[in-house]
């Protein structure tokens with residue numbers, strides 16, 4: 001039997017909501033898991049890049065890969081051991097760009113394995129195992145349920161989350177540079193402790209963020225998309241971030257410019273107006289810094305992970 005699932009890319013943090021806020025965007029990985037009949041073949045993992053030619057050479061496909069870890073943990077959780085399985089990952093989500101590629105493969109592998117085993121796990125269990133593997137739930141949750149989410153993994157491992165309704169008019173511009181930055185490196189520059197002023201700064205802004213989404217309050221959203229917990233430390237790894245912020249500061253329609261997850265992609269949130277001028281400014285900023293980048297104007301993705309081929 002073969003099952004197949006489709007999982008969106010995600011953008012975490014959104015400025016003030018470090019390790020908590022995340023949203024899904026319509027770029028997808030497709031993962032299939034198939035029981036094979038060749039005894040002793042073990043778990044085979046194939047990573048295939050679709051149209052946009054992602055370099056898959058350096059992605060582990062042996063026992064050290066997170067895909068293997070996800071499948072093993074899931075089967076063990078169900079009191080089983082994975083045996084002959086063929087896992088194909090068709091990848092469209094750029095790797096090490098802050099677009100949730102690792103969350104996507106973790107979520108996709110778990111959802112597919114769950115389908116194959118006849119749904120022993122519910123959403124809460126999937127969220128909890130996936131967040132455990134990833135280390136934080138901010139990409140995992142929107143990858144699974146779509147839309148804009150706030151989530152927290154609690155002491156007991158459970159994930160508390162809520163999906164908020166993103167204002168239809170507000171659009172996303174995602175800038176994906178052609179260089180990679182691993183989450184590990186991007187997390188390594190963060191301080192172990194933060195001061196009270198920074199904590200209170202972000203606390204206020206995350207409250208504003210939620211209210212601004214509910215009431216479609218553009219001025220409040222502009223204020224809320226600021227951060228003192230991670231972006232100031234990461235800008236040295238993504239030098240174009242400050243320049244983009246500078247160039248977009250007073251441009252009509254721009255609500256804010258934040259790092260996508262751990263970077264190096266950058267997310268610009270707009271009220272839907274003036275898109276072409278904004279895109280041109282972004283393109284020129286990258287060009288002047290001699291950085292190649294793909295600029296996508298996109299809506300939010302609301303479905304999350306979808307099963308394309310399930311059990312009969």
Ligand code: HSE
Pocket residue numbers: 012013018019020136138139183186187230261262
């Ligand atoms: N919240 C995470 C971070 C997202 O910023 O490090 C990347 O996995």
